[in-house]
Amino acid sequence: MEDANLSVGYVAKRTGVKVSTLHFYEQKGLIRSWRNQGNQRRYKRDVLRRISVIKAAQRLGISLQSIHQTFLGMPNERTPDKKDWAQLSQRWQQQLDQQINSLTKLRDSLDGCIGCGCLSMQSCPIYNPEDALEIEGPGPVILDRKC
Structure with a gap:
């Protein structure tokens, strides 16, 4: 060419x-x-x-x-x-707006329950009593949620 x-x-x-x-x-x-x-x-x-x-x-x-x-x-x-x-x-x-929203949500929830199912944090019974979030899938489901 x-x-x-x-x-x-x-x-x-x-x-x-x-x-x-x-x-x-x-x-x-x-x-x-x-x-x-x-x-x-x-x-x-x-x-x-x-x-x-x-x-x-x-x-x-x-x-x-x-x-x-x-x-x-x-x-x-x-x-x-x-x-x-x-x-x-x-x-x-x-x-980018969606990513910014996700990152803001992530930043704001880093000190609380992430929905992983471990139930070891004192705040987990508030956010995830008896690992109710298990039905949403494996891992940190609260962090993985779309904004």
Whole structure:
């Protein structure tokens, strides 16, 4: 592909990620490279923006799986443009709001019963008498509840 002329080293340096990270992103289907006649990886210039979107989303706590699903929704596997970014960021803001609510709830309940079933804390009989939360599943079910 003629316009795929950026080397893996250049892309790594320009985006601030390791070459191994580029290979990982490629393995996960987040970016794409082509091979030149010497069988070396080459990237199109738009991979720089795509990696920047990945890094920004990761910094916000968005999982690679969620990023990948978002990219799958792009027509013809294209890189998100300004309009796409506005939509992505709005969707991710909603996810972040949910995470913030969950973390706030977690922070506020750290000193009390977490619903694990141990019944060893004095406050557990108040929150989880006779391990009534067992029916909700294993582990700290109070902490695992969605906001």
